[in-house]
Amino acid sequence: MxxxxxxxxxxxxxxxxxxxxxxxxxxxxxxxxxxxxxxxxxxxxxxxxxxxxxxxxxxxxxxxxxxxxxxxxxxxxxxxxxxxxxxxxxxxxxxxxELHSEAKIRWVADWLTKGERNFTFPPRMASREMLGAIFSDPGNPRVGIVTLSRRWVDKALPDYExxxxxxxxxxxxxxxxxxxxxxxxxxxxxxxxxxxxxxxxxxxxxxxxxxEINPGALQEHIDLNAGAGIQEIIRPIPRDEKATQKARKRYGITELGKGDAMELTPKIMQAARTVLVRDKKHANFAWFLRGDDILDVMSPMYADQNAKYLTFHRLADRVETLRADGFIYLAETWYVTDHKYDENGKLMPARDRGRDRMEALQVFGATRDGRHITLTAPFSRNRFGKVVFGETLTDSDMDDMNYFGSFGPIIERWKAMDARGED
Missing domain, CATH: 1.20.120 (Four Helix Bundle (Hemerythrin (Met), subunit A))
Structure with a gap:
């Protein structure tokens, strides 16, 4: 020994x-x-x-x-x-x-309309020239978000960067x-x-x-609607134990304890309700887990819907890098109780519904093995600004846009990891 x-x-x-x-x-x-x-x-x-x-x-x-x-x-x-x-x-x-320099192009118009293609370019070709060559084809999209990722690929292993x-x-x-x-x-x-x-x-x-296998430094993002680039900024925040203790005292919240994404989701909702009542607002948070261990926590911010599309694809990149098998997302959101369609027969998102929409806290939890849940807590504000919660709603069927929309990139990434046999 x-x-x-x-x-x-x-x-x-x-x-x-x-x-x-x-x-x-x-x-x-x-x-x-x-x-x-x-x-x-x-x-x-x-x-x-x-x-x-x-x-x-x-x-x-x-x-x-x-x-x-x-x-x-x-x-x-x-x-x-x-x-x-x-x-x-x-x-x-x-x-x-025998290496090839590729540009992987991901185009996202909305949660359900997207596509990916790989193009081969000389290694030193400028991004502007790559995009010019790609969009010289009139059949390529002109709206949504385009992400250009540079990739080195060996001819003997074409499916892996x-x-x-x-x-x-x-x-x-x-x-x-x-x-x-x-x-x-x-x-x-x-x-x-x-x-x-x-x-x-x-x-x-x-x-x-x-x-990091999907580094932001090797990706460029273009908002085709605005005709401008989107800059990705990541600010690491080291854990501050004094600030953590202060926050626990302020909100009366203890440790979440151990558990996978499904077990932690209701605990996070309960803590989030407490924070919202105290502060009248809540930041977005994403948790990445492997089994019962929390690997990373992020607080994504985005200025508009196109940036939100991009954010969830970058969260999927992080899932892949960490090989996370659990994911939880918390955000304030708009909530409606029914469906309405515009003049073109397209479902109107809650954010565009006007006066019949409500505010809500929403926590989505999912695991790589196919389990998933959404908790939605509608709330209102009285004349003094106090937050008043309604009953928390549970949807584990996931037949809505959360599963196939916002969180679709994470689900799809897990499927790709499964196909490659990455445990």
Whole structure:
């Protein structure tokens, strides 16, 4: 048995940390083709070296043949792991990978009208030129939101973007080394932190939050209605324990406790009602979960409906990066009790209904395995501005626009992750 906190596979562990650092170097050079190619070659070889050096220690590792054989069997059935091995052989023995620079175009007119296409462009082609080429076709849309995402893709793995593909291989190797540590009954070990500071010796079976596979820096958003770009701004807010305690005292709210998205949704609604009564307003919040663990919390803000469409696609990007299997969204919204249609027979959203609409708090919860619920709490304000709630309504059938509209991008992303076998 290896002593506690003494790494049982130091050489392989350090190589995995090398790969973490190299992945970030790869991401940071995305717009520099030659530098990107250089870092990719190093990373592919580094990933393969993790298993090479691990096998050198097999006589020292308990039950090696059992758990390593299981890893090999899974790798043989994984297109990504086969690609990684074959790519290393190509790089070492033949030539560089055959990379293509793509522009992925996503167009969203409304919640139900959208589409995606991939175009191949030279790596250094300016975004303005790409968009000019795309919209020179009169058949392409002229309204809604267009998102242009730059992507490097290997000809041998056309369905995966390179950052995504290499991250998936890294995750598989991280799980392998976690298994090696568990076999030796070592819960953790410590090596010096690298640059960037996220490169630590911590092992996990889950994706690392720092490995963002849909970075905003590689996306551009254009509002076709306004003829202008939409700037995406993300402001990280570190947890402030003093502010948290102050807020709990103000609202009389304790910890939400543990639970998946379905279990936390009613608790969040109860807390939100308390906040709204106290403050007369409530910010939007999104929670990302894996099982009972909250991975991240965001407070999305958007100026208009087109920006809202974009926001929910970016939330879906975050779900994919974190590989979240639970999602909760809280917002103030407009609410109506019936349906009305305009002169063209199109359903009128509550926001356009005028005097017969009501204010409401709404919390939507969904899980990757298909469970979902919407809680809606209509409210009014009396002459003194006091918030008065009606009965909270529960809709678990999800036959409304919430499931197929606003939250459709998250549901669709889960389906895509399932199709790729990403657990």
């Amino acid at each position: 290896t002593p506690a906190n003494q790494c049982p596979v130091p050489a392989a562990h350090k190589r995995l940390m090398d790969c973490h650092a190299m992945w970030h170097s790869l991401a940071n050079s995305y717009m520099q083709p030659d530098t990107f190619r250089m870092h990719l070659n190093s990373l592919i070889q580094g990933l393969r070296n993790v298993t090479f050096v691990l096998q050198k220690q097999k006589r020292e590792l308990p039950h090696f043949e059992t758990w390593y054989t299981e890893f090999q069997e899974q790798a043989r059935h994984s297109p990504l792991m086969r690609w990684s091995v074959n790519s290393r052989n190509r790089i070492v023995k033949e030539s560089d990978l 390179i950052l995504h593909a290499t991250r998936e291989v890294y995750i598989a190797l991280g799980r392998l080394l976690t298994t090696a540590h568990e076999a030796c009954r070592v819960e953790s070990c410590t090596f010096e932190t690298r640059e960037p500071p996220c490169v630590t010796s911590r092992l996990t079976r889950d994706p690392l939050r720092c490995m």
